[in-house]
Amino acid sequence: MEGDYMTDKQFRTIFEMFDMILDGCKDLDEAKEKVHKLIKGQSSEKTVDQTEKEVNR
Helix, strand or coil, X not given: CHHHCCCHHHHHHHHXXXXXXXXXXXXXXXXXXXXXXXXXXXXXXXXXXXXXXXXXX
């Protein structure tokens, strides 16, 4: 069942990504929009680079 747990590094990386998203946002709505775009991008199997470029527009 090892695959069901995140390592400390994975957990920290996720929070670092959220920190970068929130840092560039003017308000909560903008942050939510960026997170939703990331989720939608991941569910459509885009690469991380493609999704990041879309979010940073």
